[in-house]
Amino acid sequence: MSQPFAIIAEYDTPADIMAAAEKVHAAGYKKWDVHTPFPVHGMDDAMGLKNAQVGWFTFFGGLTGLTAGMLMIYFMNKVDYDIVVGGKPLFSGFYAFPVAYEMTILLGAFGSLGGMFILNRLPRHHNPLLANDRFAAVTDDKFFVVIECDDPAYDEAATRALLEGTDPQHIEMVEDAQ
Amino acid sequence: MSDAAGQSAQAVETHTPKELVRQPLVLNNRPLGWITEQVCSIVEGKMPKWWNVAFVVSFLTMLMCFGYIGYLITTGVGVWGLNHPVAWGWAIVNFVFWIGIGHAGTLISAILFLLRQKWRCSINRTAEAMTIFAVICAGIFPGIHVGRIWLAWWLFPIPNAHGIWPQFRSPLLWDVFAVSTYFTVSLLFWYMGLIPDLATIRDRLRIAGKKLNSGLDWMINRFKQFAYGFFAMGWTGSNRHWRNYEKAYLLLAGLSTPLVLSVHSIVSFDFAVSQVPGWHTTIFPPYFVAGAVFSGFGMVLTLMIPMRALFKLEEIITIRHLELMCKVIIATGSIVGYAYGMEFFIAWYGGNPYELYAFKNRAFGPYWWAYWTMISCNVISPQLFWFQWCRTSPWFIFIVSIFVNIGMWFERFVIVVTSLHRDYLPSSWGYYSPTRVDILTFVGTFGLFMTLFLLFIRYLPTIAISEAKGVTPQADPHHKLGGAKPSQPEAEGAH
Numbered sequence: 001m002s003q004p005f006a007i008i009a010e011y012d013t014p015a016d017i018m019a020a021a022e023k024v025h026a027a028g029y030k031k032w033d034v035h036t037p038f039p040v041h042g043m044d045d046a047m048g049l050k051n052a053q054v055g056w057f058t059f060f061g062g063l064t065g066l067t068a069g070m071l072m073i074y075f076m077n078k079v080d081y082d083i084v085v086g087g088k089p090l091f092s093g094f095y096a097f098p099v100a101y102e103m104t105i106l107l108g109a110f111g112s113l114g115g116m117f118i119l120n121r122l123p124r125h126h127n128p129l130l131a132n133d134r135f136a137a138v139t140d141d142k143f144f145v146v147i148e149c150d151d152p153a154y155d156e157a158a159t160r161a162l163l164e165g166t167d168p169q170h171i172e173m174v175e176d177a178q
Numbered sequence: 179m180s181d182a183a184g185q186s187a188q189a190v191e192t193h194t195p196k197e198l199v200r201q202p203l204v205l206n207n208r209p210l211g212w213i214t215e216q217v218c219s220i221v222e223g224k225m226p227k228w229w230n231v232a233f234v235v236s237f238l239t240m241l242m243c244f245g246y247i248g249y250l251i252t253t254g255v256g257v258w259g260l261n262h263p264v265a266w267g268w269a270i271v272n273f274v275f276w277i278g279i280g281h282a283g284t285l286i287s288a289i290l291f292l293l294r295q296k297w298r299c300s301i302n303r304t305a306e307a308m309t310i311f312a313v314i315c316a317g318i319f320p321g322i323h324v325g326r327i328w329l330a331w332w333l334f335p336i337p338n339a340h341g342i343w344p345q346f347r348s349p350l351l352w353d354v355f356a357v358s359t360y361f362t363v364s365l366l367f368w369y370m371g372l373i374p375d376l377a378t379i380r381d382r383l384r385i386a387g388k389k390l391n392s393g394l395d396w397m398i399n400r401f402k403q404f405a406y407g408f409f410a411m412g413w414t415g416s417n418r419h420w421r422n423y424e425k426a427y428l429l430l431a432g433l434s435t436p437l438v439l440s441v442h443s444i445v446s447f448d449f450a451v452s453q454v455p456g457w458h459t460t461i462f463p464p465y466f467v468a469g470a471v472f473s474g475f476g477m478v479l480t481l482m483i484p485m486r487a488l489f490k491l492e493e494i495i496t497i498r499h500l501e502l503m504c505k506v507i508i509a510t511g512s513i514v515g516y517a518y519g520m521e522f523f524i525a526w527y528g529g530n531p532y533e534l535y536a537f538k539n540r541a542f543g544p545y546w547w548a549y550w551t552m553i554s555c556n557v558i559s560p561q562l563f564w565f566q567w568c569r570t571s572p573w574f575i576f577i578v579s580i581f582v583n584i585g586m587w588f589e590r591f592v593i594v595v596t597s598l599h600r601d602y603l604p605s606s607w608g609y610y611s612p613t614r615v616d617i618l619t620f621v622g623t624f625g626l627f628m629t630l631f632l633l634f635i636r637y638l639p640t641i642a643i644s645e646a647k648g649v650t651p652q653a654d655p656h657h658k659l660g661g662a663k664p665s666q667p668e669a670e671g672a673h
Contacts, residue, residue, distance in 0.1 A: 014653055015660025021417075036481075036619050037210065038648040039420040040655060047417060052425035058433070076335060076343035098352040098444055102359040105437045108365040108428055115372055116426035120419045123411035131415065136385050138415045141210035141376035143477075 005128040005176040006148045008135060014040045019141035021046040022167035024145055026164055031151040035144040047101035054115040061111020062104045069100030072081055126131075128176040135174070146174075184567065203297055203649050205493040207659065210647050213494065217375075217641045218382055227634055228488065236628035243622020246615050247322055255325045257615045262609035263601040266594050271292050271324035272620050273475070274445055276316035276627075277357065278466075280364070281438055282474020283309025287367060288434035291427075297502055297588040298646040300378045300494045304485065305478050306368040307638075314476070320353070345598040350449035353445050356444040357664075363437055367430045369409075370423075374644040377413035380406040389531040442470040449593065456536035456597030459524065464516035469589060472510035472556070477502055483576045485640065494641055504569040505580065511560030514589075518557065540596045544609055546594050555585025591641030 011017040014036070021034050025048045034043060070093070077083075078091040088095070117123070129135050129146065138144050147159055147168070162169055204213065250257055260267045283305040286656045290298040298337040323328050333354045335344050344351050383403045392398040411417070443463035450462040479500065486495040541549050559581040569575065600607045634640070651657040 014655040015661030015663070018655040035415040036417060036420070037214075037378075037415055039424050040653070041416070042655060044421055045418050046328040049418065049421055052422045054425040055427060056423050056427045058426075062433075072335060073346045077346050077538075080192070081341070081343040083345070085345055085347050087478040095347045096665040098349075098440070098447075099346060099355045101440060102352075102355040102437075104543055105433050105440075106362060108433050109366050112429040112433065113366050116370070116422045117411070119422045120416075122419070125407065125412045127412055127414060129383075129411065130384075133385065133388075135414075136381040139374065139381045139413075139644075140214045150275045 002175045003147045005174045006146050007154075007156075007163065008129070008132070008165040008172050008174055009145045009148075010134060010137075010170040010172075011143040011145070011166075011168055014143065017145065017165065018042060019044050020109065020145050020163070020168065023162065023166050024147065027153065029147055029153050031140070031148040031154075033146050034136045035146060037139055037141060037143075041144075053119060054112060057111040057115025057118070058108050059111070061114075062108030064111075065103035065105070066100050070096055071104035073099060073164030084097050104121075105108050128174050131177060132172070132174050134172060135171060142169075191597045201301065201496075201498050202651070203496070203498075204646060205496055207651070208493065210652050211341070212651070213381075213641075213647055214378060214643055216494065217489065217643050217646075218379060219638045220635065221379060221637060221639060222382070222386075226283055226488070229632060229636070230629065231634050236625045236632060239622055239625025240629045241622075241625070243474075243619055243626055244599060245626045246622060247318070250322060250615065250619070251327050254322070257613060259610060259612045259616055261608065261610070262599045263603075263606050263608060264595055265322075266598060267610060268591075268612050268620055269319045270448075270615040271587065271590040271594050272305040272623065273316050273323075274466075274594075275321035276312045277360075277445060278442065278470035278473045278590075278622065279312040279477045280309035280316070280360070280469070280587060281442060281470035282476075282478050283307070283312075284360075284434050284438040285471050286366060286478070287371070288438065289430040290429040292435060295502075296649040297499055299649050300491075300496075300641050301478065301482060301499060301503075302645070303368075303371065303638075303642045304482060304634075304640050305474075306364060306371070307631065307634045307640075308474075308477060308481060309364050310361065310368060310635075311627050312474075313357065313364065313628065315627050317357060317361065318623065318626075320357075322392055328404075352444045353448055355440045361616065362438060362439045363430070363434060369436055370427065370430065372638065373410060373413050373423075373646070374415065375639040375642065376406050376410035377415070378396045379639065380410045439467055442466045449597075452544060454597050454601065455530070455532045456540065457593070459521065461520055461524070464515070464644065465521075468513035468517065469586060470558075472560075473582060473586035474629075475507050476579045476586065478582060479503055479507075479579035481573055483572045483579070485635070487572070489635075489640070491641065494613055495571075499574055500570045500572060501566075503670060504563040504575060507560045507578075508563045511556060511582070515557035520552065529550055536600075538598060539593060539600055543596065543600070545592065545596045548588050549596070552585050552588040552592050555581040559585070576587065588638060 008156065013019060017034060021043060024032055026044065034040075034047060036043070071178065073096040074091050082090050084090065096131065103146070134142075135144060145163065145168075147154060153159075160171060186448075207214075258267060258269070260269075266469070268535075285300045286298050286305040289307075290302075300384040321327065324330050324333075332345065333351065346352075348417045380403060383399055383406060387396065387399040387403060390399055443466065446462035448467035449457035450459060452458060482495060486492055522537050522541075528534075539545075559578050562578060568578070595610050599610050647653050651659040654662075656662050
C-alpha cells in the first residue's frame with residue numbers, strides 16, 4: 001500500500017530556500033526539513049535549530065580513550081608484567097602520555113563520526129525521498145523543502161498553499177511505496 | 179607652475195590604490211551543476227588511455243615491491259645493506275619519508291579548515307587520499323624491518339600465552355600507536371567528507387539507470403548504485419543532518435590538528451629519545467613537523483599539477499591554489515633551513531665535541547654528497563617561489579616539487595645514516611650502501627602508492643563536490659548569484 005509521505009517544494013537558489021524555510025518555520029511545522037547540496041549558512045537559524053550535540057560523543061569518546069590508554073599501560077607495565085627497563089619507573093604518566101593521547105584522539109574521532117550517524121539516524125537506506133526523480137537533484141544543484149504528512153500541523157490544502165506562497169519551481173507529493 | 183601642480187594632482191589620483199577584488203575560488207562563475215558534472219564525469223566516464231598505461235606500470239611496480247618483500251621475508255634482512263653500525267637503513271628512511279608525505283593532507287583538511295582557508299576545498303579530497311596512501315606505504319617498512327616479520331604482532335598489546343606485554347617506555351611503541359591512530363583518523367575524516375559526494379554519484383547513477391532496462395550496462399549500473407549508495411548511508415542533504423555533520427567535521431578537524439602535530443613529533447622521538455649524537459636534540463619535533471608538511475606539499479603539487487591538466491580541472495584547482503601552496507612551501511622550507519642552521523649552531527654552542535663531530539661529519543664526511551643534495555633541494559630550491567612567475571607557472575612548480583620530494587628523502591637519509599655510521603666505537607665505523615633489494619623495494623612502494631591513487635581517481639570524486647560548491651558565491655544566500663534580491667542592502671558587499 002502506498003501512502004502519502006511528504007510534500008516537497010523545489011527551489012533554484014539558496015536565497016529562495018532560505019526565505020521559504022523562514023516561512024515554514026514561522027507556520028509552526030515540526031516534522032519538516034530543508035535539503036540542500038551543501039550546508040547553507042544561516043539555515044540553522046532560519047529553521048530555528050539549536051546547536052548540534054555531537055560534541056558530547058567526541059568528549060566521552062576522548063575520555064574513554066585517555067582512561068583506557070592510561071589503565072592499559074598501568075596494567076601491562078606495572079601490574080601484570082613488571083620489568084624494570086633502563087632504571088625507569090614501572091609506571092609514569094609521562095611515558096604513558098603519548099600512547100594515551102593517541103587513544104584519546106582515536107576514540108574521540110570515532111565518537112564524532114559515530115555521534116554524527118547516531119544523531120542523524122543514519123544509515124537510512126530506505127527513504128521515500130530517495131525514490132523520487134526530481135529529488136535526485138538535491139545532491140546536484142536544487143534545493144528542497146520537505147514537509148512530512150505526519151506533521152500535526154499538516155493539512156493537504158493549507159500546506160500546499162503555504163509552499164505555493166514561497167515561490168517554488170515545483171511542488172510534488174511523495175508517496176511511501178511500502 | 180599651476181600646470182605642474184595639476185600634473186602632480188593627477189599623478190596622485192592615478193596612484194590611488196584600486197579596491198582589491200576577491201579572486202573567485204571557482205573561475206568563470208560556473209553554475210553549481212557544472213561543478214557536479216565536471217567532477218562526476220571523471221568517475222562515470224571511461225578512463226583515458228594514459229590512465230590505463232599508468233595503471234599497468236604502477237601495478238607491475240607494486241608487484242615488484244611485494245616480490246622483494248617476499249624475498250626479504252623468506253631469506254632474511256641480510257638481503258638489505260644493513261650492518262653494524264648502520265642498523266636503520268633505507269627501511270626507516272623510507273618510513274619517515276612516506277609518513278611525512280601524509281602530513282600535508284591532514285594540514286590541508288584540518289588545520290586550514292580551522293583557519294577558515296576556503297581555498298582548501300578544491301584540494302582537500304586529493305590531499306587526504308594522498309595521506310592515506312602514503313601512510314599505507316609508510317606502514318610497510320617498520321613491519322618488514324623487524325627481521326622476523328612473523329613476530330611483528332609483538333608490537334601490539336595482544337594477550338598471549340607467553341604472559342608478556344609490550345614495553346611502553348620505548349618511543350618505538352609510541353610510534354605504533356601514533357601511526358595506526360593517524361591512519362584510522364585520516365580514513366574516518368576522509369570517509370566523512372566523501373558521504374555527500376557518494377550520495378551525488380548514487381543519485382546520478384539512479385537517474386542514468388532509468389534509461390537502461392537490461393543487459394550488462396544495467397547490471398553494472400545496479401551494482402554501482404548499490405556500492406555508492408551503501409557507503410553514502412542514505413544521505414539526503416537534509417539540513418538537520420548537515421548541522422550535525424558540520425559539527426562533527428569541525429570536531430574531527432580539531433582532533434586531527436593535534437594528531438598531525440603529534441605524529442611526526444613521535445616519529446622524531448624515535449631518534450631524539452636515543453643518545454646518539456646527531457639524534458639527541460630537542461629541536462627534532464618541530465623540525466620534523468615542518469619538514470613533513472614541506473615534503474607533503476611537494477607531493478601534493480607533484481600529483482595535482484598533472485591531474486588538473488589531464489582532467490581539465492583548471493577552473494576548480496586554479497593557479498591561485500597552486501600559488502598559495504607554493505607559499506606554504508616557502509614558509510615550511512625556510513623553517514627547515516633554519517632548523518638545519520640551528521642544529522649546527524647548537525652543536526658548536528653546546529660545547530659537546532661528539533655532537534660537533536657528528537655535524538661536521540654530516541656536511542664534510544663521506545656522506546657530504548647526501549647532505550649537500552638535501553641543502554640544495556630543501557633550502558635553496560623553494561626560495562625560487564619568492565618570484566611570482568615561479569609560483570604561477572605550473573610546469574616550473576612541478577619541477578621544484580620534485581626537488582622537494584628528493585630533498586626530503588635525502589634529509590631522512592642524512593639523519594639516519596650519517597648519525598649511525600660513525601658511532602661510539604671507531605673500530606666498527608663503516609660506510610653503508612643500499613643493495614638492489616633496498617632500492618627496488620622503495621621504488622616499488624611508489625607503484626603501490628600510484629596504484630591506489632589511480633584507483634582513487636577512477637572510482638571516487640577527486641574534488642570535494644559539496645565543499646567546492648559551498649565556497650562559491652552561488653552558494654551564498656546573501657550574494658546576488660545566490661539569488662539574493664538586489665533590494666537587500668547587503669546584496670553586493672556581503673563576503
